[in-house]
Amino acid sequence: MKKVFLASIFSLTLIGLTACGGGEEADSENGSASEGEDTASENGNDSNGEASYTIEAGIGLNNEHPQYEGLLEFKDIVEEETDGDIHVETYHSGQLGDDREMMEALQLNTQEVTIPSTAPMANFVEEFTVFDFPFLFPNEQVADKVLDGEIGDRLLDKLEEEEMVGLAYWENGFRDLTNSQHPVETAEDFNGLTLRTMENDLHLDAFEELGANPTPMAFGELFTAMQQGTVDGQENPLATIYLEGFYEVQDYYSDTHHVYSPFVFLMSKQFYDSLPDEYQTIVKDAAVEAGEFQREQNRKANEELLGSLEEEGMEITEVSDEARSEMAEIVQPVIDQYAEDIGTDFVDEVYEAVEEAEESVE
Ligand code: KDG
Numbered sequence: 001m002k003k004v005f006l007a008s009i010f011s012l013t014l015i016g017l018t019a020c021g022g023g024e025e026a027d028s029e030n031g032s033a034s035e036g037e038d039t040a041s042e043n044g045n046d047s048n049g050e051a052s053y054t055i056e057a058g059i060g061l062n063n064e065h066p067q068y069e070g071l072l073e074f075k076d077i078v079e080e081e082t083d084g085d086i087h088v089e090t091y092h093s094g095q096l097g098d099d100r101e102m103m104e105a106l107q108l109n110t111q112e113v114t115i116p117s118t119a120p121m122a123n124f125v126e127e128f129t130v131f132d133f134p135f136l137f138p139n140e141q142v143a144d145k146v147l148d149g150e151i152g153d154r155l156l157d158k159l160e161e162e163e164m165v166g167l168a169y170w171e172n173g174f175r176d177l178t179n180s181q182h183p184v185e186t187a188e189d190f191n192g193l194t195l196r197t198m199e200n201d202l203h204l205d206a207f208e209e210l211g212a213n214p215t216p217m218a219f220g221e222l223f224t225a226m227q228q229g230t231v232d233g234q235e236n237p238l239a240t241i242y243l244e245g246f247y248e249v250q251d252y253y254s255d256t257h258h259v260y261s262p263f264v265f266l267m268s269k270q271f272y273d274s275l276p277d278e279y280q281t282i283v284k285d286a287a288v289e290a291g292e293f294q295r296e297q298n299r300k301a302n303e304e305l306l307g308s309l310e311e312e313g314m315e316i317t318e319v320s321d322e323a324r325s326e327m328a329e330i331v332q333p334v335i336d337q338y339a340e341d342i343g344t345d346f347v348d349e350v351y352e353a354v355e356e357a358e359e360s361v362e
Helices: 002-014 022-042 066-081 099-108 126-132 140-147 150-162 201-209 219-227 238-243 269-274 277-311 321-342 344-361
Strands: 053-058 086-091 164-174 176-179 194-197 213-216 233-236 252-254 260-268 315-317
Touching: 053 066, 053 269, 066 086, 066 164, 066 277, 086 277, 099 164, 099 260, 126 150, 126 201, 126 260, 126 321, 126 344, 140 150, 140 164, 140 260, 140 277, 140 344, 150 164, 150 260, 150 344, 164 238, 164 269, 164 277, 176 238, 194 201, 194 219, 201 213, 201 321, 219 233, 238 277, 260 269, 260 277, 277 315, 321 344
Parallel strands: 053 086, 194 213, 194 233, 252 315
Antiparallel strands: 164 260, 176 233, 176 252
């Protein structure tokens, strides 16, 4: 976990924050929370009224994204089922911070909910790295089975040691590549591209192995970095690429599908523990139900938006299975290394669960 944390500490130092814990950070989290509140009322969040509990829920993506639709669904369910006794305020576009900052705010109980990708979560619970192994999941249905099954639950349980509760898996989706330099069709085409990666060492090492120059960066800094040419490209699911307007600063899109990125619906453990049992059940069930809706919306968006990217002027490159296999072969030593670090027995179990799921969904 070293590289990413060093980069994070460096950028935190630059903006004058401390890297962990303490009153100062709690204040700054509260500061960003109240900044977001204005926008929350702009977004149509109702006022707190007589609610006994308030959930501040923040995500990194914008309010066009199915992730935000899912969050609004969660809000509707929870407020209806508690007759407004739990009030949910929703924040998007990193209004409360980036994935890592929001998870730290959950640990401090200065924010109640966030829904990060698994990649930055690996800095808190190392085993989450496994879900970001390149080409692990062949399709969404297999991912659903494994994540919603025993393996997925086991990793959610580990979050409690980190003062967070994992209530459900949602979907970010299969990640594809965009860049401003040239079409990427084969593994060799990664050579020399400066790529933004999520804050995750495995992502960093895998892209390095492919010959790219990866640089970890929070999502909120990405658009400007592409616009100013600090990075040539990035990788994200199609819905994000389109809905965040990346086509304005990127010319080439390739459907590499190199990693399936899950989201995890996280709640502050301190907040969850403070809820009566009945309300714990309501928020847990609402996270699962809203997640089913979110996955559906996400899949629709990913199907429908390819044509829109082309209309916006991006050159679309379809990557062949052969090229994907070549990429997989190149990054295999990195996967092997991380499997050793996480524990080969556990990683073998994950691959077995994938195989079993594949048989049952065919
Ligand atoms: O809300 C989730 C986002 O903050 C983030 O996880 C999106 O995939 C993402 C990325 O590339 O940072």
